Amino acid sequence: MRAGQKLGLILLLTPLLLWLSLLIIIPHIDLFLLSLRERVGVRQYETGLANYRTILTEPLYMVTFARTAMMSVLATILTLLIAFPVSYYIAKLVRGRARSVLFLMCLVPFWVSELVRTFGWMILLRESGVISGLLQWTGLAAGPVEMLYNDAAMMVGLVYTSMLFMVVPLVTTLDSLDDAVIEAGYDLGGSGPSILREIVIPHAMPGIVSGSIVVFMLSLGNYLTPTMLGGKDSLWFTQMIYSQFIVRFNWELGAAFGFMLLILSSLIVWAVLRLTGQTLEKTMG
Amino acid sequence: MTTPLPDLDCDALTKRFGASTAVDHVSFSVRAGSFFSILGPSGCGKTTIMRMIAGFLEPSSGDIRIKGRSVLDVPPNKRPVNMVFQHLALFPMMNIADNIGYGLRRKGMTKPAIARKVDEALERIGLPGIGARRVDELSGGQKQRVAIARCMVLEPDVLLLDEPLGALDLKLREHMKVELKALQTAFDTTFVYITHDQSEALVMSDTIAVMNAGRFEQMGTARDLYYRPQTAFVAGFVGDANRWQGRVARAEGEALEIKTDTGLMLRAASPGRKLTVGDRAEVFVRPEAIRLAEDAAELAHFDTRISGHVATILFNGAASRVIVTDPSGADIGVTLPQSGEFAHLTRGAPIHVGWSGDQGNAFVMTRP
Ligand SMILES: Nc1ncnc2c1ncn2[C@@H]1O[C@H](COP(=O)(O)OP(=O)(O)O)[C@@H](O)[C@H]1O
Ligand SMILES: [Mg+2]
Numbered sequence: 001m002r003a004g005q006k007l008g009l010i011l012l013l014t015p016l017l018l019w020l021s022l023l024i025i026i027p028h029i030d031l032f033l034l035s036l037r038e039r040v041g042v043r044q045y046e047t048g049l050a051n052y053r054t055i056l057t058e059p060l061y062m063v064t065f066a067r068t069a070m071m072s073v074l075a076t077i078l079t080l081l082i083a084f085p086v087s088y089y090i091a092k093l094v095r096g097r098a099r100s101v102l103f104l105m106c107l108v109p110f111w112v113s114e115l116v117r118t119f120g121w122m123i124l125l126r127e128s129g130v131i132s133g134l135l136q137w138t139g140l141a142a143g144p145v146e147m148l149y150n151d152a153a154m155m156v157g158l159v160y161t162s163m164l165f166m167v168v169p170l171v172t173t174l175d176s177l178d179d180a181v182i183e184a185g186y187d188l189g190g191s192g193p194s195i196l197r198e199i200v201i202p203h204a205m206p207g208i209v210s211g212s213i214v215v216f217m218l219s220l221g222n223y224l225t226p227t228m229l230g231g232k233d234s235l236w237f238t239q240m241i242y243s244q245f246i247v248r249f250n251w252e253l254g255a256a257f258g259f260m261l262l263i264l265s266s267l268i269v270w271a272v273l274r275l276t277g278q279t280l281e282k283t284m285g
Numbered sequence: 286m287t288t289p290l291p292d293l294d295c296d297a298l299t300k301r302f303g304a305s306t307a308v309d310h311v312s313f314s315v316r317a318g319s320f321f322s323i324l325g326p327s328g329c330g331k332t333t334i335m336r337m338i339a340g341f342l343e344p345s346s347g348d349i350r351i352k353g354r355s356v357l358d359v360p361p362n363k364r365p366v367n368m369v370f371q372h373l374a375l376f377p378m379m380n381i382a383d384n385i386g387y388g389l390r391r392k393g394m395t396k397p398a399i400a401r402k403v404d405e406a407l408e409r410i411g412l413p414g415i416g417a418r419r420v421d422e423l424s425g426g427q428k429q430r431v432a433i434a435r436c437m438v439l440e441p442d443v444l445l446l447d448e449p450l451g452a453l454d455l456k457l458r459e460h461m462k463v464e465l466k467a468l469q470t471a472f473d474t475t476f477v478y479i480t481h482d483q484s485e486a487l488v489m490s491d492t493i494a495v496m497n498a499g500r501f502e503q504m505g506t507a508r509d510l511y512y513r514p515q516t517a518f519v520a521g522f523v524g525d526a527n528r529w530q531g532r533v534a535r536a537e538g539e540a541l542e543i544k545t546d547t548g549l550m551l552r553a554a555s556p557g558r559k560l561t562v563g564d565r566a567e568v569f570v571r572p573e574a575i576r577l578a579e580d581a582a583e584l585a586h587f588d589t590r591i592s593g594h595v596a597t598i599l600f601n602g603a604a605s606r607v608i609v610t611d612p613s614g615a616d617i618g619v620t621l622p623q624s625g626e627f628a629h630l631t632r633g634a635p636i637h638v639g640w641s642g643d644q645g646n647a648f649v650m651t652r653p
Contacts, residue, residue, distance in 0.1 A: 181377075183361075189389050
């Protein structure tokens, strides 16, 4: 019996372990080793930190790196600010069928591929697009308006893509808050904002943190949206990784970029968890 | 000396949800410092009344006055009433001291003053020094007391309690009944308590209103309700009672003779109610009003006597019962005297029961 259980456990864990090791651990080890190779001549390599030194000393890389981080944080905050009222409405204010319909409406955009979704925004925002046409038709704008290829358009795309990943954990945690607890807050003299601050937000904290982590990671690692909606100077860090690997064939530097991104995201997630007093088990469990 | 204003006054309070009426023209007033209970089966509209008083529901019609002032246009966070919720609704994200201090903080009291009041409240509920604990570290009874303290620090005119003992186990519930009454005396506040458990209401209350299907059936002291029920519902709901249905065969003023559907002839009384020959009637007799005897002659002075045999003996200490089956096959519950003279009673033994007619309470049956 004991041995049987053990065998069962091993069998159950095998696919997971395989998946983890083949798709995550091994490539990352490989990436790490790759990033430590310095090219000294044709097909001649040495082990060293030259790639990382290059990143730290080249301003364009560092600026892009910092910009990507800042923009991802901004996208996360915007997504949270938009998703919180939406989630509160879904979890607390509507009942029954209307609720499932609303929830489904958050899901619907994900039935089409990200490419199509982003293209949808291009149709809306471009110079000859729907919004531009509407503005001209109503007389609010004299000529065609270009709304694509800037940071704002990119931010719209990022927030839109991330909404669901914020709404789901928020609805789940807000749902678990007993209505009577909110009523008790009012009963004891609380006002709307104070209840939000002292009761609703502390209760929703695990959902806020886990949603934010997911959205932040997704934004940081997004390639398509910044490429399609962003402008000439809204360079995203993933685009640099892409260009090192695919355009320049400089796999060593690309790998170092990849590793920097991993370290950055881990650091920020760790800092957010520390700052909000949450643990990974509490937010993800 | 003029009589002080009642703390709480509800006037023809009505609440309709769509086509159904949850609370139907309920009027009552609660004397300052008293313990008022609303007792009724679940779904009769008790919580709806509470939520209207607390301000979470708007009455369809009627008025609510607290210390003589209508509070209908006062929002819940400004009403001088506080509520202990059915599942307590303590704030799980705060420790005990912050829970109790919440209302004081909202009032804008200074930190040291809040700390002092919280300590005082914890002292009062017999849980000093637990302020730093988390809500889920407390037992059910402790949470209960904290929920009450959280309201009491605000010194409300009226404290509303919505079945606060419902979630506790039986033993603790018995204990908390006494405790709640003691807390009410200690805080000297008006309590409005709702429950579906008659023993809670009977033990603690100064006045009880029995509620059924959105209306008050009767309002009075525990004794009034128990000994002088005015409706068949109250007679059946408050305390245990044997119940027979039949038709009035003879009526002499308030004394009646009723032929039951099972063929028995019962004497009964209908104080304050008029029943006439031929009326469909329902008779209630309390188990403790019935005498047991092994010799029929001992019961000669009773005007209602039935012979049967012992169906079961339900031993439960002082509340032990004998179930007697009458010739028609119906069961009669009789309280087992504690004198020990029936200690040898066995199942199937022949037995006689009797009671005097004025112990039988007869009501006209509204539905045939
Ligand atoms: N918000 C509501 N909407 C519709 N019907 C309700 C609502 N709240 C309560 N009711 C109905 O009103 C009646 C009384 O409910 P309630 O006051 O909760 O009863 P109790 O507390 O006595 O068990 C029930 O039939 C219930 O279904
Ligand atoms: Mg209820």
